[in-house]
Amino acid sequence: MxxxxxxxxxxxxxxxxxxxxxxxxxxxxxxxxxxxxxxxxxxxxxxxxxxxxxxxxxxxxxxxxxxxxxxxxxxxxxxxxxxxxxxxxxxxxxxxxxxxxxxxxxxxxxxxxxxxxxxxxxxxxxxxxxxxxxxxxxxxxxxxxxxxxxxxxxxxxxxxxxxxxxxxxxxxxxxxxxxxxxxxxxxxxxxxxxxxxxxxxxxFHHGLGPGVRQHVPLLGLVFGLAILITGIVMFIMYEVGRENPQKHWLPLTTFYFFHLISLVLMCLANVVGIIIFKLDKRNMDNEKNPTRTLDTVLLLLATLGQYGISYYSIIAMVSTVPFSLLCGLTFSYSLLMIFQHSLQNAFIIEGLHRLPPINLLHAHQGISHPRPVEQHDSIKRRSVPEKESRLSLASHPGNSRMQRRETLTQHIKSHLKKRKTMKDIYLFLFLCNLIFWIMPAFGARIRFDSGLEVNFYGFSMWAIITNICLPFGIFYRMHAAASLLELYSMS
Structure with missing residues (x-):
């Protein structure tokens, strides 16, 4: 040092x-x-x-x-x-x-x-x-x-x-x-x-871009804050309940239900975002970028920690007899964790590689931008479909200036609707990942307190698995939140 x-x-x-x-x-x-x-x-x-x-x-x-x-x-x-x-x-x-x-x-x-x-x-x-x-x-x-x-x-x-x-x-x-x-x-x-x-x-997009100023995603903000506040309340109840082992079953079960509902909502948000990506066809930016490459590698590597702890938890739950309510909640929680991480990785990585949709709006506003040195080829490829569309409109003798303007207006309205929806999804997922970072980072060891995995693997073995995998899972949530904030500012 x-x-x-x-x-x-x-x-x-x-x-x-x-x-x-x-x-x-x-x-x-x-x-x-x-x-x-x-x-x-x-x-x-x-x-x-x-x-x-x-x-x-x-x-x-x-x-x-x-x-x-x-x-x-x-x-x-x-x-x-x-x-x-x-x-x-x-x-x-x-x-x-x-x-x-x-x-x-x-x-x-x-x-x-x-x-x-x-x-x-x-x-x-x-x-x-x-x-x-x-x-x-x-x-x-x-x-x-x-x-x-x-x-x-x-x-x-x-x-x-x-x-x-x-x-x-x-x-x-x-x-x-x-x-x-x-x-x-x-x-x-x-x-x-x-x-x-x-x-x-x-x-073209660094810092807080135009996506932050032109639209306030109220839907994503309300649902995200609801998950965040509810998670903090559940976490406090869970920590208080740990002091009394006789009454710990109810806070633990409630805590599991909160995780399950939140993970289902996050999976749905990721699926909707991926569908919008497929509908909003856009060229991908495959240029070498150390920042984006590092983000992708860290997301994939950190996911392995959550995959590992969920995998061993699923094995323990399937092998536990009799299969109780707590076993079912733990099994569902581990399975949803794997699905949610996989969907969110696909969603974030594709979002980081998508080119920003600036040509359409700037063509409408008559704004010109200098072309950078490194991204010249990618921007050239991106602008080719737009030139072809404008040439095709001008080639038909029946097309007038008003028709071209209406067509461009419809494209802009469709783009703005998708953009607003994506910003709601980004902000909702950002707040959800934030609360999922807070809870384990500040002491919530939900898979330990249930005692099911401890009884199956033994205290020493499960402590080793948790202490190795959990830090990567905590880091994943913070890094995913930072990536979602970057996508929000670029949207």
Missing amino acids: AICILWMLFQMYFTWKNKNAVLFKDCQAGPIWMRAGIILFGVGSLIMISFKIAHTAEYKDCATPIKIMQPVTQAVFVIVQTCFLWVSCKHCVQIYLNATRCFLMVLLTVNLTIWIMLVTEESRHHTTELQEYFNINDLETNSSEHQDVNKDVKNCFCEFKCAVNDKVFIYLYPFHIEYNLFAAAMIYIMWKNVGRQIDENAS
Whole structure:
């Protein structure tokens, strides 16, 4: 982290002093919601690190120097990296290419290493809580570990009032985990853009595009907020019910029904969106784009985590005798998870590869746009059908100027209806993915609390499966939400 801090400060100063260092910028890299997410999660990370520093200060007599230096260095690292990504995320560096690539890869590795450490700490904390919840005391490693921790705590005394509790950290882990993943994704795009020569106007849609300003998707907003608010209420009831095992069955069952209804609605929204894509025939943009390629790869890889945990859950439910109501709910939930992820992946990937429909509207408004260097061929291919349609209209002697205008007006109205529907779908799915990220990220382990998979696989095996697969499922929801927000702004 110290090496990366020094290099980022040097790189920002070097690119500021040397105007020839950055001659090109990738407008599709580092959109405003990615940079806003970096700041949001960075603030959460700094709050968590502050609690760690305060907790270490309370036990400073027992803390080693590295335990004090590490969170302080990490706080400086988060601040410097956030500033670096905000300033340099669009840069296509043109000098000292090998050195820049080398240090960017070191920075990427540091972020991934911190992410692995944080996921391990969070998984260990949740596993310990679940072990206490199930009253499992036959694991000698965990029992001896707890004895060592208790022994250390007995020998240490607070300098102050011990106001900072370890349990506070667990609610801030998701912010720190997502921060490092967001940073790693943006750094990878910067690494791909080193030495790349592109036109600064190569992207017609970046930032908050016209889709945000011209239409407010009330239908998607209302249904999405309903799912979001209901999910928060269900999550609170679920967490409160966990404290009372005798009355935990009702909140758990209700929580499952909420998931099933939400997943069915999300599947329907994805199907409607895919149908509209097929009806609204448009050329695909197959040009090389590191941002879009990374989005697609991350979506597909993160889906494997949810596929894995759902697959093992389905096996456990099919093998459980007798087949109870809770088994049926868990089986349906796992099956719907697989369907919803598959449909949403197809929907998002096709949306990211679709060219924006700007020629039709700009032809109607008489607006001309410069053609970028890299997308010249794709835009040329896209404009050919429109030229042919205009020539075909002009070739018929009976067609008048009014008929051509009416035909164009009908095309525009049809396009606007599809556009409004798609924006409703994008916003609805964005809010749904947001609540599906919040619940597992902040401690909802629904497949653990039912106890069905634990009884089938055993606590240790199911803990391993969950701790490996669940972090990827949580990351998938956040990344899908970011991709849907990008599609919303491009619609």
